[in-house]
Amino acid sequence: MNPEQLEPKNLWKNFFALCAIPHPSHHEAALSSWLHQQAKALGLDSRQDIVGNVIVRKPASPGFANRPGIILQAHMDMVPQARSDSGHNFAKDPIQPRLHPDKPEWLMASGTTLGADDGIGVAAMLCFMEDNTLEHGPLEFLFTVNEEDGMTGAMAISSTALHGKYLLNLDWEDMDEFSIGCGGTIRTQAILHLHSLPVEEGWQWFTVRVEGLVGGHSGIDINRGRGHAGNLLCRLLEVAPGDYTIGDMASGDAASAIPREAEARVGVPPFETAAWQQALRLEAQYIAGELDDSDPGFNLVIQPTDAPAQAIDAEESRMFVNLIQSLPNGLLAMETDIANAVRTSSNLGILKLSNEGPGAIFLETLCMVRSSSDIEKEGVANEIDDILFKAGATTKRTVNSPAWTPEPRSALLATASHCYQNIFGKLPVITATHAALECSLFRPVYPHWEMLSIGPTIRNPHSPDEMVSVESVAQFWHFLVALVKEIR
Numbered sequence: 001m002n003p004e005q006l007e008p009k010n011l012w013k014n015f016f017a018l019c020a021i022p023h024p025s026h027h028e029a030a031l032s033s034w035l036h037q038q039a040k041a042l043g044l045d046s047r048q049d050i051v052g053n054v055i056v057r058k059p060a061s062p063g064f065a066n067r068p069g070i071i072l073q074a075h076m077d078m079v080p081q082a083r084s085d086s087g088h089n090f091a092k093d094p095i096q097p098r099l100h101p102d103k104p105e106w107l108m109a110s111g112t113t114l115g116a117d118d119g120i121g122v123a124a125m126l127c128f129m130e131d132n133t134l135e136h137g138p139l140e141f142l143f144t145v146n147e148e149d150g151m152t153g154a155m156a157i158s159s160t161a162l163h164g165k166y167l168l169n170l171d172w173e174d175m176d177e178f179s180i181g182c183g184g185t186i187r188t189q190a191i192l193h194l195h196s197l198p199v200e201e202g203w204q205w206f207t208v209r210v211e212g213l214v215g216g217h218s219g220i221d222i223n224r225g226r227g228h229a230g231n232l233l234c235r236l237l238e239v240a241p242g243d244y245t246i247g248d249m250a251s252g253d254a255a256s257a258i259p260r261e262a263e264a265r266v267g268v269p270p271f272e273t274a275a276w277q278q279a280l281r282l283e284a285q286y287i288a289g290e291l292d293d294s295d296p297g298f299n300l301v302i303q304p305t306d307a308p309a310q311a312i313d314a315e316e317s318r319m320f321v322n323l324i325q326s327l328p329n330g331l332l333a334m335e336t337d338i339a340n341a342v343r344t345s346s347n348l349g350i351l352k353l354s355n356e357g358p359g360a361i362f363l364e365t366l367c368m369v370r371s372s373s374d375i376e377k378e379g380v381a382n383e384i385d386d387i388l389f390k391a392g393a394t395t396k397r398t399v400n401s402p403a404w405t406p407e408p409r410s411a412l413l414a415t416a417s418h419c420y421q422n423i424f425g426k427l428p429v430i431t432a433t434h435a436a437l438e439c440s441l442f443r444p445v446y447p448h449w450e451m452l453s454i455g456p457t458i459r460n461p462h463s464p465d466e467m468v469s470v471e472s473v474a475q476f477w478h479f480l481v482a483l484v485k486e487i488r
């Protein structure tokens with residue numbers, strides 16, 4: 001079978017049309033204009049707001065005018081990830097969907113993310129806009145920009161933009177589940193200027209690298225016991241005997257990714273290097289034992305290297321590794337009333353000690369705190385800010401999204417569960433995620449809305465291995481059509 005023959009035909013036609021229009025986060029202008037044009041060509045009321053979100057209105061179908069308004073919502077942008085050998089240019093190349101060579105029940109892309117997250121949601125909304133045979137109350141379609149890198153589209157929605165009562169967020173990634181809540185997040189950033197001195201004559205310099213860790217998404221994988229490369233590197237240096245000086249260090253490149261590698265340049269006095277290396281290797285054995293099952297690839301590499309022009313002195317080097325070790329990091333609390341659900345976590349996503357010319361060594365940190373409790377989230381973020389502030393850093397918060405607290409007794413959830421059972425002969429799994437959804441940003445602006453997050457089954461999102469279950473897309477469409485008809 002080739003992708004053109006997939007069912008439902010209209011939904012896939014719309015999805016393949018999206019694939020041809022590049023739409024990585026922060027570059028949604030072309031897709032935003034295309035959606036706006038499509039709506040106008042269908043004779044629907046459409047407008048683009050200042051950040052590029054598109055809101056379309058479609059009147060109720062005959063006989064459904066007294067139904068409550070429903071908002072269908074999906075984000076336009078996708079995470080641009082390509083395999084290193086793909087040569088893909090996200091600014092201009094179309095995504096090339098294909099069936100998985102070994103598992104043709106899955107659709108994927110050729111060497112890149114597919115963008116089924118959230119392109120299937122967008123494509124389904126286009127079908128609703130086009131199809132005048134469907135039965136529904138007044139519909140609003142909310143297409144947001146930049147969900148994946150800060151949710152700035154959702155953040156820009158004003159309290160007068162939408163009139164509906166129920167919001168269906170089409171950004172969930174499992175057809176067996178409904179999500180009814182999500183964690184709130186705070187991103188907190190700090191910059192600290194450290195004192196630097198020219199390096200001591202005769203000291204020996206080493207690259208110390210922690211590598212081979214699994215990493216993962218801090219909203220989904222934080223409770224899997226995986227190692228954090230930057231923290232482990234600092235732990236190794238903390239146990240090292242005697243004096244040493246640090247020239248630079250780097251760990252991680254995104255707020256929500258658990259760092260898989262970390263590296264530092266470290267200077268050690270002559271004649272002490274053997275004992276120093278031995279202490280690090282011994283501690284690395286303990287770490288390997290602790291990580292055994294969750295992170296079997298952990299590895300420590302120590303290699304001689306050239307000296308940098310300057311470094312932070314021995315006392316401040318110790319202060320620095322202690323400082324990083326003292327930041328709340330990783331899994332902090334589990335929910336007490338939902339099995340195996342994380343309540344609060346923090347991830348030191350970026351740690352960078354950079355050597356930028358005479359007298360200028362800067363520490364830069366970016367932490368992502370998540371919690372289903374806004375009070376706990378504030379508490380952890382305050383603790384991080386306090387620790388860094390006392391060390392002399394300037395701190396700032398770039399994102400602060402509230403938690404979307406589950407409401408297990410909502411009428412929308414009851415209707416959706418009933419509808420799901422009628423179609424599939426079983427109940428959905430009701431869940432709440434530790435990761436963030438745009439619903440959390442709508443909650444304070446539209447406190448009266450009932451919301452639900454649903455979607456087809458997607459595996460490995462945000463990676464070149466992203467794939468979507470073809471069967472689940474058909475199930476998703478049939479369920480969505482039935483649910484929209486049922487909501488009253």
Ligand SMILES: [Zn+2]
Pocket residue numbers: 075117118147171
């Ligand atoms: Zn998404």
